[in-house]
Amino acid sequence: MASIARKNLFEDIPRFIVAQAGIVFAVSLVTIQIGILRGFSRSTARLIDQSSADLWVASKDIVHLELSSPMPAQRVEEAQKIAGVDRAEALMIRSSIWRDSNGKINPIRIYGFDPNSRMFAGWQVTQGNLTDLNQPYTVIVDTNSLRSLGLNQINDRGTIGAFNALPARFVGITQDTQSIASSAFIYTSLENANAYGLGGSDTGLTCRTDPSGRISCLNQTPKFGDPDPNPAPPRRVNVQDPISFVLIRAKPGEDLDQLRQRLQSALPDTRVFTQAEIADLTRSYWTTRTGVGFVLGLGATVGFIVGMVIVGQILYSSVSDHIREFGTLKAMGASNWVIYSVILEQALWMAVLGYIPSIALCLSLGAWTQAAKGIMILITPATGVGIFVLTVVMCVGSALFAVQKVTRVDPAIVFKA
Secondary structure, three states: OHHHHHHHOOOHHHHHHHHHHHHHHHHHHHHHHHHHHHHHHHHHHHHHHHHOOOOOEEEEEEEEEEOOOOOEOOOHHHHHHHOEEEEEEEEEEEEEEOOOOOEEEEEEEEEEOOOOOOOOOOOOEEOOHHHHHHOOEEEEEEHHHHHOOOOOOOOOOEOOEEOOOEEEEEEEEEEEOOOOOOEEEEEEEHHHHHHHHHHOOOOOEEEEEOOOOOOOEEEOOOOOOOOOOOOOOOOOOOOEEEOOEEEEEEOOOOOOOHHHHHHHHHOEEEEEHHHHHHHHHHHHHHHHHOOOHHHHHHHHHHHHHHHHHHHHHHHHHHHHHHHHHHHHHHHHHOOOOHHHHHHHHHHHHHHHHHHHHHHHHHHHHHHHHHHHHHOOOOOOOHHHHHHHHHHHHHHHHHHHHHHEEEHHHOOHHOOOO
């Protein structure tokens, strides 16, 4: 019966090519939509995944990694004194404006951390060194953000801030850290980030957070225009400066649940997350609360429906063209299952021959988008297997429509003119 299925499938090559093109389109659409969703979700929490912190202490108002109320840097010292804490570090996240050497501006997200530690910066630095950030007004940028920031080579310069702008010297490149959902990421030391976020703010205000968590701002006279070519070095971060997170490394063998309870009891108005929990919180926000997951999921559903319609029409047309052959098989005593197996095998051939070029196309497209645009279409082995199963279900499900026509075949049709 296998020869019958292949004969029906390949006897009309032009129609076969058109049919497979439709399946390739449908499967590619599903794969790309799912791949973009997975790549998007992965990128939003990539910095968290790459960190080595056991626990993240955040404000009680946290929404996701980049949206949280500030807390005073004093929380770092308080956390360090808690039993079971091996090391506590501050993480600053600020928003500002980048201006390149040609005057073009771009929104940026500034991450300030300790360059001498890898607790936050677990990512790979392909050029330069993290310790270069100990120098005043130096930054490291993800390779996918270089073009948008107008950076071409190490030691290129820009400024950060619209008012009271401060210089920024490009000293290193990292990769696989940029979130698709966010502005370009800028990595620098805590001191530099504090200077950029306060002295180089867009508002012309100097803001501080007192130990109770209340923020107060002092008016400054905003300076618009070229930055000071020789600004004073950034000052050290003091206990009242606002930070975004306290990263905690537990002592070896420490129970994280018990340590989390001690941290939350000792640090007022905070919430403590494990690495997996804050990553899930961030991914969930971007994929559910923003509607991105719904839109991409809808695209995948549309692709699946389109594929079913295309395969269903092809198989139904094939059955109609070979109705007399199926009637002959019935007249010879073939059971319905034997006839159904011919149609199902034809559907399986269509699934396999449509899947192979589709997955190859999507992998090639994913490599190009990652290299050219920094947009990841994430297709893991598990995703590939899942898409293949979905393709088989799509084709076999469509075959059920064609089977209905064979069920009603009268063997006497063979003897009709």
